[in-house]
Structures are given as C-alpha cells and as structure tokens.
Amino acid sequence: NAGVTQTPKFQVLKTGQSMTLQCAQDMNHNSMYWYRQDPGMGLRLIYYSASEGTTDKGEVPNGYNVSRLNKREFSLRLESAAPSQTSVYFCASSEQGAIETQYFGPGTRLLVL
Amino acid sequence: GDSVTQMEGPVTLSEEAFLTINCTYTATGYPSLFWYVQYPGEGLQLLLKATKADDKGSNKGFEATYRKETTSFHLEKGSVQVSDSAVYFCALISGRSQGNLIFGKGTKLSVKP
Numbered sequence: 001n002a003g004v005t006q007t008p009k010f011q012v013l014k015t016g017q018s019m020t021l022q023c024a025q026d027m028n029h030n031s032m033y034w035y036r037q038d039p040g041m042g043l044r045l046i047y048y049s050a051s052e053g054t055t056d057k058g059e060v061p062n063g064y065n066v067s068r069l070n071k072r073e074f075s076l077r078l079e080s081a082a083p084s085q086t087s088v089y090f091c092a093s094s095e096q097g098a099i100e101t102q103y104f105g106p107g108t109r110l111l112v113l
Numbered sequence: 114g115d116s117v118t119q120m121e122g123p124v125t126l127s128e129e130a131f132l133t134i135n136c137t138y139t140a141t142g143y144p145s146l147f148w149y150v151q152y153p154g155e156g157l158q159l160l161l162k163a164t165k166a167d168d169k170g171s172n173k174g175f176e177a178t179y180r181k182e183t184t185s186f187h188l189e190k191g192s193v194q195v196s197d198s199a200v201y202f203c204a205l206i207s208g209r210s211q212g213n214l215i216f217g218k219g220t221k222l223s224v225k226p
Contacts, residue, residue: 004156031214042117042202042216043157058213087118090156097212099145101165 002026004105006091012111021076021108023091032074033058033102034066036087040098043090049058049074050097081112115140115207117217122200125223126193134188134220136177136203144207146179146186147214148172151200160188160201192223 003068007022025032030051046059047066055066063085065077075091078085089108094100120135138144145164149157161170166181175190186203203217 040218043214044216045213070168079158092156099206099212101159101162102149102157102214104158106156108156 004091004093004103006105006108008108009106010111012108012113013078014113015082017081018079019110019111020078021083021089021091022073023075023105024073025091025093025103026072027095027103028071028094029093029103030071030096031100032068033092034064034074034092035090035092036060036078036085037040037090037107038087046076046089049076078110081110083112086110086112115144115205115215117203117205117215118219119201119203119217121220123221123223125225128195128224128226129192130224132188132190132193132197132222133140134203134222136186136188138184138186138203138205140184140205140207142208143181144205146177147204147206148175148177148186148188149202149204149216150166151202151219155156157202193222195224195226198224199223 004025033048034046049055049068052071091105092102094102147162150160161172162190163170163179169178200219202219204214
C-alpha cells in the first residue's frame, strides 16, 4: 500500500505558466482534498471531492481548478501561476468525509517566480 | 467564522519533560476536535480526536480532553522524546465548516536530548 502519492515533489514555475499537480490514493477512499500550507498559516482547504464525480470549493479556491478523474485520482491545476501561489500543496483522502481520518501525501513544494 | 487558536511556537523542551500545547476554538454548535502531527518532510497524520464534550482522545502517550465550558482541546504528554519533535496542528469540523477541517496555525515542538 503506497497510501497517498503526489507528483511532482518539487516544481519551479514562471509567472503565467500552467501546471497540474497529480494525486492518487490506493485505499479505496471516497473523499479527497487539496490543501495549501503557508508559513504561519496552517493548512487551508483549496478544493475537495466528497465522492467520485463531485467537486466543491474550499476556503481558497481562486486561481485553481480540480478534476476528480476517477475514484483514485484527484488533480489540481494552476492555469496561470502567480507568485502568491508559492506554497506547499498537500493532497489527502478519507474513507467518507473529513470526520474520518484523513491520510496525507508527502506534499509538492511549488515555487513561482 | 469558526476558527482554531493555538499557542505560538516554537516550543523547546528537554527529553522527559511534560508537554502542553494549548488549543482553543470558536464554533457554533458542537464541533469535532482533532490533533494532527507533521514530522519533518512529511504530510500530516492524525494523532487523536474527540467528537463530543468531555471525550478524551489518546494515542502514543498524548492526550487531549474536549472541554466545552472552556472551548479548549489542549494536547498533553507526560514525558516527551526526541522523536516527538514535529509540528502539531489543532483542527475542528463544525456544521459551518461544511464538514471540512479548519486548522490552527500549528505549533512547532523541538525536543533536545
């Protein structure tokens, strides 16, 4: 069991470039989440998918889009990166809803110049 | 809105010292409360949780009691080890958070041998 995997581990972008962060889980979980972690800010929810086929905005969705490709995979896309999106991005999954234990991936460190 | 406030870090302790990390919350109704831990270079892991008033969550020697009267969920451990060095996040789920986790800013703990 790999748990939650994320690619890439680290990425440098120039302002205006686009990229997709990939996330996959092998625990047959229904719910998946994308967070960003900034120094002194804790984790903030960007988007979540309560179940396959559904996605909803979290606290800070502006500048991002998501796709729940299937039950295993949940990707996060930055269409036009901005320096304010420099952060560490974590994907997480849970069996059903956030009340259940969330399992986190190792994170993607993104630097936007 | 609902929120979580944690004590400022970093906290530096000697091995075998007693640990308390304070956490208070603001929420309507009866939130569920969580402590997550992030070891260096890793994603978050659930440490413990409590879903109703007076419940005590415990795991790996850590404990926290859900105190509704003081809106608190302080994390304690009787004797810390070097391996406990990590960042600790208090979090809640409430009706207003649409069933999603709201995190505090995190408290970094360093334990010296």
